[in-house]
Amino acid sequence: MNCTGFYFRVDEYSEPMNALFVAKEFLQHPSTDLYHLKWTLLALHNALQGFMILALKGTSCLEITKIKKKDTRTQVEILSDSNRKVLNFIDLYEMLKKDSSLKCFDWVQTDEPINTLNSWRNQFVHYMPMSWSIETMYIKNVLISTLKLLVFLVENHPNIARGYSNTQISEIKKSISDCTTLL
Numbered sequence: 111m112n113c114t115g116f117y118f119r120v121d122e123y124s125e126p127m128n129a130l131f132v133a134k135e136f137l138q139h140p141s142t143d144l145y146h147l148k149w150t151l152l153a154l155h156n157a158l159q160g161f162m163i164l165a166l167k168g169t170s171c172l173e174i175t176k177i178k179k180k181d182t183r184t185q186v187e188i189l190s191d192s193n194r195k196v197l198n199f200i201d202l203y204e205m206l207k208k209d210s211s212l213k214c215f216d217w218v219q220t221d222e223p224i225n226t227l228n229s230w231r232n233q234f235v236h237y238m239p240m241s242w243s244i245e246t247m248y249i250k251n252v253l254i255s256t257l258k259l260l261v262f263l264v265e266n267h268p269n270i271a272r273g274y275s276n277t278q279i280s281e282i283k284k285s286i287s288d289c290t291t292l293l
Contacts, residue, residue, distance in 0.1 A: 122167070123273040126160025129153045130260070130285045137292035147249050148234055154256050154289075155199070155231040158224075161260060162202040165209065165267040173205075199228045206263075215262050223255035250293045257293075261286045 120128075133153035136146040166173055197205070203224055207217050230244070230252070264270055264282055271279055 122160065122164060126157045126164065127274070127278065127282055129157035129160060130282060130289070133157060134285045134289050134292070137289055144246055147246065147253075150289075151227065151230055151249065151253060152234060154253055154260075155227055158227075158256055158260055159199050159202065161263050161270060162199075162206050163196065164270045164273065165212075165263055166202060166205055167269070199231075200225065203228075209267070211267055212262070215259070215266075220255055220259055223252045224259065226252050227256055254290060254293055257286050257290050 130153070133150045136150040136153060139146045196202075206212065230249075233242070261283065264279065264286070274282070
């Protein structure tokens with residue numbers, strides 16, 4: 111992220127990295143302030159979605175673009191559409207599971223926590239007035255599973271490392287490790 115002059119800049123590389131750094135900041139608050147777990151969850155969801163996009167986007171981003179089955183437009187027309195949307199979180203996750211460079215990851219152990227993470231994120235963002243309680247240990251377990259997937263992605267997917275310097279990769283790995291320790 112660059113904050114130069116009158117412009118706020120963000121891109122597909124700065125966004126997931128900074129979301130991870132923010133998650134770490136939220137976890138550094140005293141354990142008596144459990145509300146920070148909500149913001150940690152939202153930041154880690156954002157980070158994971160960003161890293162999944164980096165892993166899957168290819169050279170044109172067509173792979174991660176939501177396209178209707180009966181869409182007859184050419185690739186150029188789809189990519190030049192200013193209203194195009196990225197695939198949803200779970201669709202990105204399902205695509206990631208099929209990625210040949212990630213076959214050795216234990217997806218079975220991650221499916222439920224990732225679906226739970228997404229469900230909670232949607233509930234927090236699209237909040238319906240109600241009373242809601244979640245056991246803090248369950249939240250922490252979901253976040254730890256998310257961090258395991260994040261570290262695996264960063265260490266094993268060649269598309270992710272492509273956009274970062276070695277220093278940035280080290281900072282990302284350290285933030286993941288710190289978040290895991292703080293949980």
